[in-house]
Amino acid sequence: MDVLVVDHPLAQSRLTAMRDARTDSAAFRAALHELTTMLVYEATRTSAVEHYQIDTPVAPTRGTRLAAPPLLVPVLRAGLGMADSALALLPESSMGFVGLARDEHTFEPRAYMESLPVDLTNLPVLVLDPMLATGGSLEHCCRLLTERGATDITVLCVLAAPAGVERLERSGLPLRLVTAAIDEGLNDKAFIVPGLGDAGDRQFGGMPRF
Ligand SMILES: O=P(O)(O)OC[C@H]1O[C@H](OP(=O)(O)OP(=O)(O)O)[C@H](O)[C@@H]1O
Ligand SMILES: O=c1cc[nH]c(=O)[nH]1
Numbered sequence: 163m164d165v166l167v168v169d170h171p172l173a174q175s176r177l178t179a180m181r182d183a184r185t186d187s188a189a190f191r192a193a194l195h196e197l198t199t200m201l202v203y204e205a206t207r208t209s210a211v212e213h214y215q216i217d218t219p220v221a222p223t224r225g226t227r228l229a230a231p232p233l234l235v236p237v238l239r240a241g242l243g244m245a246d247s248a249l250a251l252l253p254e255s256s257m258g259f260v261g262l263a264r265d266e267h268t269f270e271p272r273a274y275m276e277s278l279p280v281d282l283t284n285l286p287v288l289v290l291d292p293m294l295a296t297g298g299s300l301e302h303c304c305r306l307l308t309e310r311g312a313t314d315i316t317v318l319c320v321l322a323a324p325a326g327v328e329r330l331e332r333s334g335l336p337l338r339l340v341t342a343a344i345d346e347g348l349n350d351k352a353f354i355v356p357g358l359g360d361a362g363d364r365q366f367g368g369m370p371r372f
């Protein structure tokens with residue numbers, strides 16, 4: 163699996179703001195928006211392009227656009243905070259949604275929402291979820307996508323734990339991972355260490371578990 167760590171100083175400064183326990187929800191969301199812009203920019207660096215003819219005010223010239231704008235798939239809740247900035251950079255993209263909540267005791271993802279196109283053949287997909295911890299949630303999401311024919315999936319996250327990276331690698335799914343950092347590991351509650359806490363709660367506040 164191809165793994166890209168975006169270690170640009172501007173990306174790392176947004177990540178630091180997100181890690182800092184003193185950062186309030188508004189500032190956390192703002193840092194996530196800006197960091198997502200940088201992650202999308204790096205993730206699409208190698209995207210296929212097509213050329214077409216345009217006229218500047220001075221002369222005809224060759225224009226460039228993405229050959230196939232990717233389907234964006236934020237994983238609810240935490241991935242919602244990445245959706246707007248990704249769509250701003252990729253305005254021709256469509257968006258699908260997957261809702262997953264990790265069980266606090268088993269750490270297994272529980273699916274509660276799935277809104278995706280039926281056929282993803284020949285469509286690149288950009289999955290948005292800030293956290294790759296055990297990897298259970300993102301593996302589940304990516305399987306939903308490959309069951310619909312996706313063969314070109316880029317997972318965009320803010321933080322990854324080595325266990326999650328290994329799990330995605332072992333899954334054999336057609337994935338690429340773009341992240342701002344790979345952290346030390348997981349604690350006994352399967353939270354990333356040093357991490358940033360619960361990315362959903364830090365954006366939107368705590369919520370009762372089902
Ligand atoms: O790699 P894993 O061990 O599966 O953990 C990562 C998942 O946990 C978080 O979501 P969470 O279940 O907390 O839901 P939320 O976004 O609603 O807070 C995060 O956004 C990932 O989806
Ligand atoms: O550290 C973690 C692990 C899973 N989900 C989060 O939001 N944070």
Ligand SMILES: [Mg+2]
Binds near residue numbers: 360
């Ligand atoms: Mg959460």
